[in-house]
Amino acid sequence: MKTCSLEGAWTLSSSPSGVTCPAEVPGDTHSALLAAGKISDPYWAEEELAAQWVGREDWTYERTFSLTADFLAEKSVFLHAESLDTVAAIFVNGHKVSTTCNAFVRHRVEVRPFLRIGENQIRIVLASAERTAEERAAALKYPVPYTQFPVQSPHRNLLRKPQCHAGWDWGPCLMVAAIGGPLYLGATSLGRIEYVWTEQSHRKGLVEVSIHCEVTSPEGGETTLEIMLDGQRITTPTVLKPGLNLLQEKVVIRRPRLWWPNGHGAQPLYDLEVSVAGDSARKRIGLRTVEVVNAEDAHGVSLTFVVNGRPIFCKGANWIPTDALPQRITREVMDDLLSSAAAVHMNMIRVWGGGQYEPDCFYDLCDEKGLLVWQDFMFSCALYPGTPEFLAEVEPEIVHQVKRLRDHASLALWCGNNENVGALSWFEESRKNRDRYLVDYDRLNEGVIGRSVRELDPGRVYWPSSPCGGPGDYSDCWHSDGRGDMHFWSVWHEGKPFEEYLNVRPRFCSEFGYQSFPSLDVVKTYAPRDQWNVTAPVMEHHQRNPGGNTRITENFARYFRIPQGFENFVYLSQVQQAIAIQIAVEHWRRLRPLCMGALYWQLNDLWPVCSWSSLEYGGKWKLLHHAARRFFDPVLVSVHPGKDGSVEIWGTNDLPDPARGRLEISIRDFSGAVRKKFSWREAIPAGAAALLRTITASQIPDRPEKLFLQVEGTVGGRVVRNTFFFATYKKCDLPQAEITRKIEAIPGGFAVTLSTNHPAFWVSLNADDIPGEFDDNAFTLLPGSPRVFQFTPKRNKPTLAAFRKALTIRHLRETYE
DSSP: OEEEEOOEEEEEEEETTOOEEEEEESEEHHHHHHHTTSSOOTTSTTHHHHTGGGGGSEEEEEEEEEEOHHHHTSSEEEEEESOEESEEEEEETTEEEEEEOBTTSOEEEEOGGGOOSEEEEEEEEEEOHHHHHHHHHHHOSSOOOBOOOSSOOTTGGGSBSOGGGEEETTEEEOOOOEEOSOEEEEEESSOEEEEEEEEEEEETTEEEEEEEEEEEESSOEEEEEEEEETTEEEEEEEEEOSEEEEEEEEEEEESOOBOOOTTSSOOOOEEEEEEETTEEEEEEEOBOOEEEEOOEETTEEOOEEEETTEEEOEEEEEEOOSOSSGGGOOHHHHHHHHHHHHHTTOOEEEEOTTSOOOOHHHHHHHHHHTOEEEEEOSOBSBOOOOOHHHHHHHHHHHHHHHHHHTTOTTEEEEEOOBSHHHHTTTSHHHHHSHHHHHHHHHHHIIIIIIHHHHHHOTTSOEEOSBSOSSTTOOOOTTTOOSBSOEEOOTTTTSOOOGGGGGGOOOSOEEEOOOOBOOOHHHHTTTOOGGGOSTTSHHHHHTOOSTTHHHHHHHHHHHHSOOOOSHHHHHHHHHHHHHHHHHHHHHHHHTTTTSOOEEEESOSOOSSSOOBSOSBOTTSOBOHHHHHHHHHTSSEEEEEEEOGGGOEEEEEEEOSSSOEEEEEEEEEEETTSOEEEEEEEEEEEOTTEEEEEEEEOGGGSOSOGGGEEEEEEEEETTEEEEEEEESSOGGGSOOOOOOEEEEEEEETTEEEEEEEESSOEEEEEEEETTOOEEESSOSEEEOTTOOEEEEEEESSSOOOHHHHHHHEEEEOGGGGOO
16 A cells, blocks of 8 residues: 655644644644744643633645656555544545544545646645633533633533543643644555454464454455464455455464463563555554453452453552643653553553543554553543434544454453542432433443443453443442452542541552642742742743642641751652652552452543653652552562551562562661571461461550651562551650761663661662662661662763762651751
């Protein structure tokens, strides 16, 4: 098949304002205007507000291109547009050839009758999504409500575009119009491949792979189907009929190498190439089985992912789009974020339903890194219409995305939406007339989405909503912890203490979180120095959860002595966030197999903001992400308050074999002196959690505020460390620790050796304005136990002098006088 790329330089113009500037495709309106100096950086200060006019304009992309007689000699010439966001009309040489109203649908349209040899013109008009939503709302017979946020474009639930473009409680309101890639003309006389997908049948010592290929042929004809897989080449003569054809073949792979989630084995991928009618498709597939066990038991209803027969405790986070400006969403950015997820032992990413179906490269990277994908469909925190017109817009979206993504080894589950079951009770309209909105919900969620998934991907579970108890279960999965997946937000949104996590026993917690500020490296990218105050206008503008900064500050008073200065405020917010999530994850992991998943909210940010993320905008690790490397480790030794003043030592082992080794538990005073010590050899059972030891109140040698407990050891070949305070931090008189440093250059980075004269807690290392990460951070440093940390820069390695100057060290005691 011949192709003519339409990517590259275009011209962008608006109506009614008449703004004109160059634009790149793939790309978006805001990125083009920013590059041309037509708008200020919407991420700086409060400039987002000054850019709201962009979303209320109609925008036209246009360019010329040339075609040869040879290209136009083919019987079919079609336009392929992977994504047009959102309300689009396409013109070729002045002729309107198509329209679309869904950013999530691939668009292919025949355009040969409108083309000519030599120069041609294409024009894509993107009408204002904001105005279109308002027009649709005015035409409704009854209101369809949606959640609203501090800066909000109205009625986003009436359009099929990324819902978070309209504003969220962690994101800006930037109603971009965009053209995604690839964008090209294709020319063929015999046929074009629409989709290729496979099915696997696993038997002892082999996997039978059924390959399905959809081919559209303009007039039909003879051709050969060629399949290459696992070193095997299969050719089958075939005759295409005009229109859509479905071709099928089978390949048997003997002695298959199975694909495993991160931490459970390797991720071998097999190259598959399908060629027919002069077109070809290539992909990589992983051989594995995935079962989702959702069954009634003595505790409620389970939710357990079983891969290749092994139950997997799912450890991970929720994913949002990597940028509010689509032009900045690249494979490089995704690779960095997903590599950071895999580096801290995550094995699952939930693609949240208010964002977008990610490009192919995202799922390729998840395949490579062993990150299971919980895939929401793009409906979130709202009610949605059940009209025939809206359902007709949705159905091709579901069909396209299921056919596009279903072959990825990482794809573990389809989920109908995010929190839309709960939304039935959020709004006055739906509380007064629940039946009306429940019917609409069922028409969309089961009548279109669920039906399409079951028809197109019957071997993969369709989970109706997150959270929910499972098919047909409308339990309150925000507060009821025994059924299916849970979103537990009582700590953040309801202001309950961190210890409330210990009262919850979820079967699978797919959302929970606590906020922190980004590092000063990021703060300085959006706030001038005179705004470095938690209640300053710019700082509040970059906090989208109402009352969020107040909640962070109030919780300081619950656990800590109030920090002095903005720099210490930022640092302590990250410590506080890490503590909150650590308490939850360590508790829920010790509940396995009752609980079999913990996905915190959220992994990443799409602009610089105070949020729940563990990776800041740009990919820098917050202290939470460093803590996650420890609390998600396959072998975990954790400490929990027990009954009657006792303390429990628990071991959790995700590995398929027992984890054996030696543990040492020391109870110390704040000078670092050991007041009590326990040491023993231990074997934590495979794929299980166990109570290893209980330290009774009588064995604790002093008042709680005078002591802390330190865990050290090597178990299952892995170093384990943990620190436990018997009392809240603010009650403890921490000593003024003097930390000394030694810095040297090593291949690929720098080594930093730290020593201290007194215990130092939540020690944080940062190389100011030098992108890169330390191999450990947010740790306890003990006297007499120097530790070496390695810093690896992301880009060019700075000089030793520059690194020495940039290195800052903070710890908990330094935050107050």
